[in-house]
Amino acid sequence: MIVPLELTISKEVGDLVRAARRGERRAFAELHRRYSRMVHAVLLARVPAQSAGDLVQDVFLAALERLASLRDDDAFGGWIAQIARNRATDHLRGRRETVEVDPELPSHGASAETSLEVARVLAVVRALPEAYRETLLMRLCEGMTGDEISEQTGLTPASVRVNLHRGMRLLRERLGLSRPEQEEEVE
Amino acid sequence: MSDNDYIYDKKGPPDPDVAKLEGLLGGLRFDRPPPVPRRSRRPFFVAAAVAMAAAAALILWVKWPRAADDQRVRAGLPDVGGGWSVESLAGRPTCGDAPCSILRPGDWLETDGEARARVMVADIGEMDVQPGSRLRLVATGPERHHLELREGTIDAVVTAPPRLLVVDTPTTTAVDLGCAYRLTVDAGGRTRISVSSGFVALEAPGRVTIVPAGASASSSRGSGPGLPVFDDARADFIAAADRLDADPGDARALDTVLLASRKRDSLTLWHLLPRVADGQPRMRLIDRLSEIRRPASREALMRLDPAALEEYRHQLDTPDSGSWQDERHVEPPNRK
Numbered sequence A: 001m002i003v004p005l006e007l008t009i010s011k012e013v014g015d016l017v018r019a020a021r022r023g024e025r026r027a028f029a030e031l032h033r034r035y036s037r038m039v040h041a042v043l044l045a046r047v048p049a050q051s052a053g054d055l056v057q058d059v060f061l062a063a064l065e066r067l068a069s070l071r072d073d074d075a076f077g078g079w080i081a082q083i084a085r086n087r088a089t090d091h092l093r094g095r096r097e098t099v100e101v102d103p104e105l106p107s108h109g110a111s112a113e114t115s116l117e118v119a120r121v122l123a124v125v126r127a128l129p130e131a132y133r134e135t136l137l138m139r140l141c142e143g144m145t146g147d148e149i150s151e152q153t154g155l156t157p158a159s160v161r162v163n164l165h166r167g168m169r170l171l172r173e174r175l176g177l178s179r180p181e182q183e184e185e186v187e
Numbered sequence B: 001m002s003d004n005d006y007i008y009d010k011k012g013p014p015d016p017d018v019a020k021l022e023g024l025l026g027g028l029r030f031d032r033p034p035p036v037p038r039r040s041r042r043p044f045f046v047a048a049a050v051a052m053a054a055a056a057a058l059i060l061w062v063k064w065p066r067a068a069d070d071q072r073v074r075a076g077l078p079d080v081g082g083g084w085s086v087e088s089l090a091g092r093p094t095c096g097d098a099p100c101s102i103l104r105p106g107d108w109l110e111t112d113g114e115a116r117a118r119v120m121v122a123d124i125g126e127m128d129v130q131p132g133s134r135l136r137l138v139a140t141g142p143e144r145h146h147l148e149l150r151e152g153t154i155d156a157v158v159t160a161p162p163r164l165l166v167v168d169t170p171t172t173t174a175v176d177l178g179c180a181y182r183l184t185v186d187a188g189g190r191t192r193i194s195v196s197s198g199f200v201a202l203e204a205p206g207r208v209t210i211v212p213a214g215a216s217a218s219s220s221r222g223s224g225p226g227l228p229v230f231d232d233a234r235a236d237f238i239a240a241a242d243r244l245d246a247d248p249g250d251a252r253a254l255d256t257v258l259l260a261s262r263k264r265d266s267l268t269l270w271h272l273l274p275r276v277a278d279g280q281p282r283m284r285l286i287d288r289l290s291e292i293r294r295p296a297s298r299e300a301l302m303r304l305d306p307a308a309l310e311e312y313r314h315q316l317d318t319p320d321s322g323s324w325q326d327e328r329h330v331e332p333p334n335r336k
Helices: A013-021 A025-044 A049-065 A073-094 A112-126 A130-140 A146-153 A157-175 A180-184 B016-028 B045-056 B235-246 B251-260 B263-272 B280-292 B298-302 B306-316
Strands: A002-004 B059-061 B084-090 B108-111 B116-121 B125-129 B133-140 B145-158 B165-168 B173-176 B180-185 B191-197 B199-204 B207-212 B215-220
Touching (some): A025 A073, A025 A130, A025 A146, A049 A073, A112 A130, A112 B016, A130 A146, A130 A157, A146 A157, B191 B199, B191 B207, B263 B306, B280 B306
Antiparallel strands (some): B125 B145, B165 B173, B191 B215
């Protein structure tokens, strides 16, 4: 008998968490597939890009080890996001006091000019209020929609919308892009 | 304002700035397989399945569901068939003569002297309707939600792009620019708005008043939206601004406003520019405003050049000029 796997993997995050807690690797893999982009955005809001990717994996492994301590299985997204923030803090504290040369530069593909522009944009994003920078990176870097951000972080769609709009407004101002009031022309 | 919400749902014509940033930052997108968990006391399913393969003869293959297939449920909103949910907070709010639990387009929600209600404003916020109020839902849709407050008080907390929610009163239209506010209409139709977060625009033909957080403004029959005044301004400034609302030619009130104004009260002074008479009164206003922030062109302000006025408004609303904006970030309700 052949059983399509998608029929046996629950789409409910609580079920996935319980399955992962029992040791089911595919449930853990599905949690990683769903939440890794969100976790990456949370980390990227704080640490250099070259470190963020590795830290995503650390965060998921740490989460797997601590699943027993998660009280509300349905709140996995918010819980792992906090693990990511703590992990980022630990990472920054543990860095040696030497200057990382071009830590934002992607390892391949991008021109030097593009890499510098990416670094500049990231620096501005990281200076935004926490609620805005994480949400903006989820949207602009990870390509998540507002609904996806809401689903994974536990924020309401309305909160996500506010974070995106206000964050984008600040980003425009600080990057010298089009004026925010262009969004508010009288109809 | 652009009506598309590309930043939220990636639909509609792309915002050029957003698209540019997506292009730049998208190269950093995370795309790695899951890590291999360290050995634990519980055997993983795969290991168990391998051990059981000979006995079970069960073959599994992996096909990850596409993200687009996932069902996304709008958080916390029951399906009320195009209306807005109404919760009774006290007494008996009514629609028609019946207790009101859903407010549909065309319905009037009424509260007597004891009743209070909470209205879920689509998916963008909520509004508490205080005793003695009459509120009508004119229309609701993806591009705009339109209410009419005939009388009474509403406290609104709205988290939405600008201009998604408008509330008509007998003397003005309050246009939500993403905020929390209290809007009151008395029996004579006089409207007063106090904003606690974000901005609200009061609009009537030929006149607009921008009311930021920490400020209030009134609107009366025959005079339209009044001057916005910060609630923590000096008492004599507030009283003089009220008199100028009623009579922009009140010279003594203008004297008081000029003398009693702080840097931040440039909000009120800027709004006064088109309301006072040309010549000496306007020149005195510009003199005072110039002490706060020198304009690019006094002459352009004197003749009320629209572009110069708008540019100057932005220059005044900066931290070193006594920002009009509330620096607090108010988290909207975060309930599902």
